[in-house]
Amino acid sequence: MVSKNQIKLITSLQQKKYRKEHGLFIxxxxxxxxxxxxxxxxxxxxxxxxxxxxxxxxSKRFEITPLELTKISALKTANNCLxxxxxxxxxxxxxxxxxxxxxxxxxxxxxxxxxxLCDWYGITDLVCSEDTVDLYNPKVVQATMGxxxxxxxxxxxxxxxxxxxxxxxxxxxxxxxxIYKEKLPNAGIIIMGxxxxxxxxxxxxxxxxxxAIPRFGSLQQTESLNVASATxxxxxxxxxxxxx
Amino acid sequence: MVSKNQIKLITSLQQKKYRKEHGLFIxxxxxxxxxxxxxxxxxxxxxxxxxxxxxxxxSKRFEITPLELTKISALKTANNCLxxxxxxxxxxxxxxxxxxxxxxxxxxxxxxxxxxLCDWYGITDLVCSEDTVDLYNPKVVQATMGxxxxxxxxxxxxxxxxxxxxxxxxxxxxxxxxIYKEKLPNAGIIIMGxxxxxxxxxxxxxxxxxxAIPRFGSLQQTESLNVASATxxxxxxxxxxxxx
Numbered sequence: 001m002v003s004k005n006q007i008k009l010i011t012s013l014q015q016k017k018y019r020k021e022h023g024l025f026i027x028x029x030x031x032x033x034x035x036x037x038x039x040x041x042x043x044x045x046x047x048x049x050x051x052x053x054x055x056x057x058x059s060k061r062f063e064i065t066p067l068e069l070t071k072i073s074a075l076k077t078a079n080n081c082l083x084x085x086x087x088x089x090x091x092x093x094x095x096x097x098x099x100x101x102x103x104x105x106x107x108x109x110x111x112x113x114x115x116x117l118c119d120w121y122g123i124t125d126l127v128c129s130e131d132t133v134d135l136y137n138p139k140v141v142q143a144t145m146g147x148x149x150x151x152x153x154x155x156x157x158x159x160x161x162x163x164x165x166x167x168x169x170x171x172x173x174x175x176x177x178x179i180y181k182e183k184l185p186n187a188g189i190i191i192m193g194x195x196x197x198x199x200x201x202x203x204x205x206x207x208x209x210x211x212a213i214p215r216f217g218s219l220q221q222t223e224s225l226n227v228a229s230a231t232x233x234x235x236x237x238x239x240x241x242x243x244x
Numbered sequence: 245m246v247s248k249n250q251i252k253l254i255t256s257l258q259q260k261k262y263r264k265e266h267g268l269f270i271x272x273x274x275x276x277x278x279x280x281x282x283x284x285x286x287x288x289x290x291x292x293x294x295x296x297x298x299x300x301x302x303s304k305r306f307e308i309t310p311l312e313l314t315k316i317s318a319l320k321t322a323n324n325c326l327x328x329x330x331x332x333x334x335x336x337x338x339x340x341x342x343x344x345x346x347x348x349x350x351x352x353x354x355x356x357x358x359x360x361l362c363d364w365y366g367i368t369d370l371v372c373s374e375d376t377v378d379l380y381n382p383k384v385v386q387a388t389m390g391x392x393x394x395x396x397x398x399x400x401x402x403x404x405x406x407x408x409x410x411x412x413x414x415x416x417x418x419x420x421x422x423i424y425k426e427k428l429p430n431a432g433i434i435i436m437g438x439x440x441x442x443x444x445x446x447x448x449x450x451x452x453x454x455x456a457i458p459r460f461g462s463l464q465q466t467e468s469l470n471v472a473s474a475t476x477x478x479x480x481x482x483x484x485x486x487x488x
């Protein structure tokens with residue numbers, strides 16, 4: 001059974017301002033919820049349509065019908081469970097190794113995919129401009145496939161952060177040096193830009209190394225790669241020379 | 245002005261069976277439409293809300309209102325133009341270089357991103373199992389960002405095709421050899437699997453080279469990369485040793 005007030009709260013959490021107001025976010029699907037529980041995220045309430053997840057206090061666990069789940073789900077096709085977790089407080093940035101910086105990446109799917117890539121390649125910290133899509137947007141949470149439990153995301157003034165950052169600052173530009181030829185270090189910050197506009201002028205000025213992903217198509221008409229594809233290729237190239 | 249019959253036809257084209265019946269597909273947005281025109285795709289009808297595109301015969305060009313465009317658009321946020329193009333007839337496969345094979349990739353966004361990657365890396369031919377998402381799905385057309393005009397996609401019995409293929413057959417598996425250590429050739433077929441199930445057993449049996457993308461995360465809990473991310477990394481690795 002899910003109450004009217006619960007429905008109101010949960011659907012409000014699809015909007016950033018209510019997530020901020022309540023300090024809660026939505027996670028859907030067994031895998032994501034389990035990984036958040038395993039990573040000791042603070043569970044607020046759990047809604048299930050069948051007997052899933054053990055050891056959850058009954059005060060936090062609500063058995064509901066599939067129809068009720070459809071009402072509270074942010075997905076087109078609802079799963080069999082939905083949970084509300086508390087948004088963790090800001091964590092310290094570990095800036096000792098490779099960092100990824102997102103300069104106004106807006107698409108939830110791209111953000112989620114980039115978090116999976118960070119998780120895969122052992123990038124623990126992602127620094128984001130304040131206009132980058134919110135990590136706790138239900139579509140992002142879904143697209144991370146559980147990586148949200150392991151990668152720390154920090155929203156901050158990216159320009160100031162990069163200005164104060166002491167290592168090399170990598171940015172991808174059409175006229176950059178081929179990543180296949182450049183010697184890439186194991187510390188530094190790699191900036192990825194907005195889907196339509198790329199890296200903003202202010203951040204571009206702060207980059208110390210302009211890199212490029214060479215293009216091989218014979219027609220050479222492709223204008224750009226998707227930002228998540230570009231991130232995949234660049235992280236692969238940075239990591240390939242390091243011991244696994 | 246758009247007639248009731250036109251609305252009916254256009255909205256029906258969001259479904260594969262009607263695309264097949266009419267031999268038409270929808271393209272939306274100035275960039276995609278222009279690239280299809282430039283690549284000599286056969287225009288059936290063009291709908292615009294403002295004066296766009298020159299030299300289109302008036303019999304094929306319809307000026308409509310933004311509200312009318314909303315009615316026929318398959319997008320959440322309609323653009324300022326929509327076109328119907330004829331689906332080209334089957335083309336010959338150029339199997340001389342690197343080929344990419346998709347074994348039941350289902351997500352339109354992944355398909356579109358993979359086509360952009362092929363375009364970027366000069367892979368001209370994509371061979372797909374019959375259950376792979378339809379190239380002419382409006383979401384795929386949109387996600388290709390124009391690459392649909394340059395990459396040839398072939399739907400076929402992938403198992404038979406791979407069986408008859410004479411070069412090396414690469415497949416990605418957890419227990420494969422690191423792509424960072426393997427010497428990769430400039431001809432062969434690279435198979436990418438379904439989002440949830442990976443490469444099917446039948447195709448897996450036909451692979452001659454099992455490769456893997458090494459994982460670096462210290463917790464090593466990430467189960468998989470998104471198929472488009474994996475394609476990006478693998479194509480980059482195949483191409484990096486070739487002259488650009």
